[in-house]
Amino acid sequence: MIENTISKLLVDCVKSLYDSELPSNLAQVQKTRPDFEGDYTVVVFPLLRISKKNPEQTANEIGEFLQNSSEYISGFNVVKGFLNLSISDSYWLNFFNDNWLKDKFGKVDIKDEQALVIEYSSPNTNKPLHLGHIRNNLLGWSVAEINKAAGKNVKKVNLVNDRGIHICKSMLAWQKYGEERKPNDIGIKGDKFVGDYYVKFDQEYKKEIANLIESGSDKEDAEKNAPILLEAKQMLKKWEEGDTEVRELWQEMNQWVYDGFDISYKRMGIDFDKVYYESDTYLLGKSLVEEGLEKGVLFKKEDGSVWCDLSDEGLDQKLLLRADGTSVYMTQDLGTAQLRYDDYNPTDLVYVVGNEQIYHFDVLKKVLKKLGRSWADAIHHLSYGMVELPHGKMKSREGTVVDADDLMDAMYDTAKTTSEELAKFDDFTEEESDKLYNILSLGALKYFILKVDPKKTMMFNPEESIDFTGNTGPFIQYTHARIKSVLRKAKEAKINYNLNFDNHQLEDKEKSLIKLLSDYPIIIQHAAENYSPAVIANYAYELAKEYNQFYHALPMLKEENETKRSLRLAISEFTANTIKSAFELLGIDVPERM
RNA sequence: GGUCUCGUAGCUCAGCUGGAUAGAGCAGCAGCCUUCUAAGCUGCGGGUCGCAGGUUCGAAUCCUGCCGGGAUCACCA
Numbered sequence: 140m141i142e143n144t145i146s147k148l149l150v151d152c153v154k155s156l157y158d159s160e161l162p163s164n165l166a167q168v169q170k171t172r173p174d175f176e177g178d179y180t181v182v183v184f185p186l187l188r189i190s191k192k193n194p195e196q197t198a199n200e201i202g203e204f205l206q207n208s209s210e211y212i213s214g215f216n217v218v219k220g221f222l223n224l225s226i227s228d229s230y231w232l233n234f235f236n237d238n239w240l241k242d243k244f245g246k247v248d249i250k251d252e253q254a255l256v257i258e259y260s261s262p263n264t265n266k267p268l269h270l271g272h273i274r275n276n277l278l279g280w281s282v283a284e285i286n287k288a289a290g291k292n293v294k295k296v297n298l299v300n301d302r303g304i305h306i307c308k309s310m311l312a313w314q315k316y317g318e319e320r321k322p323n324d325i326g327i328k329g330d331k332f333v334g335d336y337y338v339k340f341d342q343e344y345k346k347e348i349a350n351l352i353e354s355g356s357d358k359e360d361a362e363k364n365a366p367i368l369l370e371a372k373q374m375l376k377k378w379e380e381g382d383t384e385v386r387e388l389w390q391e392m393n394q395w396v397y398d399g400f401d402i403s404y405k406r407m408g409i410d411f412d413k414v415y416y417e418s419d420t421y422l423l424g425k426s427l428v429e430e431g432l433e434k435g436v437l438f439k440k441e442d443g444s445v446w447c448d449l450s451d452e453g454l455d456q457k458l459l460l461r462a463d464g465t466s467v468y469m470t471q472d473l474g475t476a477q478l479r480y481d482d483y484n485p486t487d488l489v490y491v492v493g494n495e496q497i498y499h500f501d502v503l504k505k506v507l508k509k510l511g512r513s514w515a516d517a518i519h520h521l522s523y524g525m526v527e528l529p530h531g532k533m534k535s536r537e538g539t540v541v542d543a544d545d546l547m548d549a550m551y552d553t554a555k556t557t558s559e560e561l562a563k564f565d566d567f568t569e570e571e572s573d574k575l576y577n578i579l580s581l582g583a584l585k586y587f588i589l590k591v592d593p594k595k596t597m598m599f600n601p602e603e604s605i606d607f608t609g610n611t612g613p614f615i616q617y618t619h620a621r622i623k624s625v626l627r628k629a630k631e632a633k634i635n636y637n638l639n640f641d642n643h644q645l646e647d648k649e650k651s652l653i654k655l656l657s658d659y660p661i662i663i664q665h666a667a668e669n670y671s672p673a674v675i676a677n678y679a680y681e682l683a684k685e686y687n688q689f690y691h692a693l694p695m696l697k698e699e700n701e702t703k704r705s706l707r708l709a710i711s712e713f714t715a716n717t718i719k720s721a722f723e724l725l726g727i728d729v730p731e732r733m
Numbered sequence: 734g735g736u737c738u739c740g741u742a743g744c745u746c747a748g749c750u751g752g753a754u755a756g757a758g759c760a761g762c763a764g765c766c767u768u769c770u771a772a773g774c775u776g777c778g779g780g781u782c783g784c785a786g787g788u789u790c791g792a793a794u795c796c797u798g799c800c801g802g803g804a805u806c807a808c809c810a
Contacts, residue, residue, distance in 0.1 A: 164750090167752080169752080172753065172754090174753090174754080175753075180752090180753090182752055182753090184752075184790060184791075185752095185790095187790080194790090218753070219753070220752085220753090220790085220791095221752080221753060261810095263810065300810065303809085303810070304809075304810090305809075305810070442808095444808065453736085454736095454806090455806070458807085458808055460808090461808050462808075463808090465808090467807095467808070467809085467810085468809075468810050493804095494737090494738075494803095494804065494805090495804055495805065496805090496810085497736095497737065497738090497804080497805070498736085498737085498804095498805055498806065499805095499810085522738095524738090524739090524803090524804095525803080525804080527803095532803095557772075558772090561770095561771095561772065563770070563772090579772090590746075590747090591745090591746070592746090592747090594738085594739090595738095595739075595746090596738090596739070596802095596803070596804090597745090597746090598744090598745065598746090600744085600745070603744085603745065603758095603759070606758090606759070607772050608758085608759085608772055608773085609757085609758040609759060609772095610745090610746080610747095610757065610758040610759085611758085611772085613772060614758095614772065614773085616772085617770080617772045617773075618772095618773085620770070620772090621769090621770050621772095621773080624769075624770055625769050625770090628769065629769090673746095673747090677746095677747060677748095677757095680747095680757085680758090681757090684757085687773060687774065688774075688775095690769080690773080690774085691765095691773075691774045691775085692774090694768080694769070695769060696768095696769045697768065697769065732770085733770085733772075
């Protein structure tokens with residue numbers, strides 16, 4: 140805000156002093172580094188060509204001009220080619236008076252016309268959610284909320300991969316070895332139950348391969364022709380033909396998985412505006428493929444399979460339909476993209492999908508373009524990095540997958556132990572304690588994951604993730620609770636701190652905190668543009684850290700000067716509200732006491 | 734091999750649309766609770782920003798090459 144003002148003044152200044160138009164990209168205004176005096180700094184080096192004077196002279200001339208043209212610029216100093224401007228306390232107090240009671244400080248009202256559809260989660264229905272899915276879900280949900288706060292009309296959608304060979308594998312294994320058991324019979328979550336049969340399939344498949352190799356087949360042949368795999372393929376074909384028995388089993392098993400997923404989603408605090416199912420969209424995908432054949436942009440091979448030739452775009456040929464007529468991943472993604480476009484006519488179609496699928500989305504866009512869909516350009520693949528463990532990658536085969544539910548349980552236990560050790564409150568009911576442990580454990584987990592730049596591969600160290608000190612969710616939650624405690628005491632003492640704050644000489648820590656608070660609106664915009672919850676997380680941490688310094692440096696309830704006391708309490712409330720607001724964008728709750 | 738990515742303190746990460754002496758946390762050491770929540774605060778030590786060139790008044794940031802890690806190039810999703 141003030142940066143823009145200074146920037147505009149600078150353009151005027153150059154015009155008036157040197158009779159020259161300053162391109163706005165040269166009007167550089169940045170925050171002054173803390174070890175120098177001042178609030179904002181103009182770098183004058185780029186202006187020397189225009190001023191034709193040395194850096195010090197130029198900086199002094201400009202400084203003089205700026206100070207005279209704005210009541211808020213109270214002084215300046217020049218160090219080398221850096222012009223450091225001091226902003227008057229009255230500016231910061233004005234900002235503070237205008238904003239500290241605003242509910243939606245930093246947020247922009249949503250404009251209807253800018254539909255932004257964001258797909259995330261996109262689970263397969265053959266196994267439970269793991270740590271990788273957690274990153275996806277947290278990112279997708281948070282990016283959606285951040286963009287809402289930035290004024291976008293956001294629609295959160297999920298695309299459930301409810302059909303395909305992988306589900307058939309679980310179904311087949313259950314038919315063969317399930318003995319009619321159901322998840323409720325043995326008290327296990329439905330998604331875990333179905334996942335176990337997926338594992339079972341794999342075990343049997345491996346056995347059959349081994350047997351085939353022993354009886355003389357080569358490896359590749361054995362992998363292709365293992366009877367249980369052929370059976371699963373047969374089942375997929377039956378499914379696509381609409382075979383009643385297969386479809387019924389499919390529906391029943393999928394429902395078990397959905398019931399399980401719902402529990403995990405609810406616990407994570409994840410929701411959607413609309414859920415798409417691949418089983419509803421793959422036919423549309425197939426019809427798009429037909430359309431492409433008619434238009435002659437796709438071709439059929441001798442065996443009947445359909446392909447798209449992208450060699451003129453530097454890519455390869457890509458299969459869109461198998462020879463037996465069944466569809467692949469790409470087929471249904473064409474369909475869902477079309478459906479989503481028809482449903483929302485969005486300006487942006489964001490897909491939160493791991494970076495291992497960069498190539499897939501490249502192809503998806505290009506095929507859609509070939510089909511004449513110009514809106515393919517709206518597709519944006521938010522490709523996030525993998526989550527690694529200290530011992531390497533998660534591999535289901537090696538049993539190193541971190542299960543989502545187990546992880547949340549473990550975090551809960553740690554939150555409980557830590558809270559009990561600190562033993563701050565003995566007046567919490569069991570319900571209140573349970574609620575607090577949930578808030579803290581999920582806060583720790585979500586913050587740990589979201590504070591890292593989405594694009595980067597991240598290391599998930601279980602020991603560090605449950606740490607509650609330093610740059611962690613609970614530290615920031617603690618800061619909020621601490622502020623709330625002070626404010627409660629102020630209320631008990633019937634202190635009214637809702638005053639107008641003018642003509643007050645700001646202390647360093649008061650000013651730096653107000654300055655930081657004034658950044659929040661820009662932070663939201665920046666985070667939205669970059670689809671990066673990490674920007675919000677890092678800001679919340681800065682804010683909490685700054686507040687704790689303020690808290691230690693300055694008394695509040697014990698301050699006798701009424702204006703000072705009131706201002707500090709008001710700053711505290713503003714900070715608590717901003718921490719809460721920022722954490723809401725990350726899907727993290729903050730406690731009143733902890 | 735082609736394409737894409739990443740490489741910053743012992744570890745995990747900020748900073749990257751070029752700006753001043755590169756920042757946090759964890760871990761280590763030393764202080765601060767008869768004062769508003771010590772899940773906190775303060776201080777100390779810790780760096781050739783992978784390496785080498787280039788562009789620039791100025792490079793962790795941009796370009797090229799190399800080294801090292803990862804992803805991908807499936808009739809899996």
